[in-house]
Amino acid sequence: MKRDKTKNCYCYTCGCSYNALGIMSHRAMHRRKKENCKIKFSNGRIKAYEYEKTLPRL
Numbered sequence: 001m002k003r004d005k006t007k008n009c010y011c012y013t014c015g016c017s018y019n020a021l022g023i024m025s026h027r028a029m030h031r032r033k034k035e036n037c038k039i040k041f042s043n044g045r046i047k048a049y050e051y052e053k054t055l056p057r058l
Contacts, residue, residue: 012038012046 007017011026013035018026020042030037031051038048 008042010040012040 005019007019007022009018009020009023010016011018011023013030014026014037016026023039023041027037027039027049030049034051034054036048036050036052038046040046
């Protein structure tokens with residue numbers, strides 16, 4: 001099985017491209033920092049995540 005190393009995902013917040021596996025860890029970084037982010041996935045879907053509005057964990 002050959003790995004797909006093409007960077008076909010994009011983070012509009014940072015302006016960086018990632019592969020399909022790397023974008024998920026990058027999104028987790030935004031979640032930990034409580035930063036909003038907008039990401040384009042490999043299937044062409046664009047999704048905005050609003051982490052600033054989340055409540056802190058108890």
